[in-house]
Amino acid sequence: MARSLIKHLIEKEGIAAILFLAFCTALALMFPAGVGTSNQAPTVLHAVAPWIFGPFQILLLYLPPWLGALLLPMVIVAGLTSLPWLVEYMGERWGQRIFGFLFSSIIFMLIWFMGKELWWT
Numbered sequence: 001m002a003r004s005l006i007k008h009l010i011e012k013e014g015i016a017a018i019l020f021l022a023f024c025t026a027l028a029l030m031f032p033a034g035v036g037t038s039n040q041a042p043t044v045l046h047a048v049a050p051w052i053f054g055p056f057q058i059l060l061l062y063l064p065p066w067l068g069a070l071l072l073p074m075v076i077v078a079g080l081t082s083l084p085w086l087v088e089y090m091g092e093r094w095g096q097r098i099f100g101f102l103f104s105s106i107i108f109m110l111i112w113f114m115g116k117e118l119w120w121t
Helices: 005-029 051-063 066-079 083-088 093-118
Strands: none
Touching: 051 066, 066 083, 066 093, 083 093
């Protein structure tokens, strides 16, 4: 009986993924982690993680932990992931309105937190 081409392809991709993860792990162990403070910073009031985690840490800084760490991110992620089903159920016009509301609320919160950060410095 002939072997399936898809199964052979899945085996190849699985082996390649395991080798790639092993290579990335070995590469990550060779270099030190870059999270920390610079020598030019006079004092650090709170630790800030790089890239994407900055807005979440600002949420944690200004809001209560249950609201900034649990409720708000879960509502945002649930709203954005349910958007395709809402568009299909309610129609394209309502989907555009819901997306506009979610997008504008995220932009409003980011501007509010940035303004609050600049105001208190």
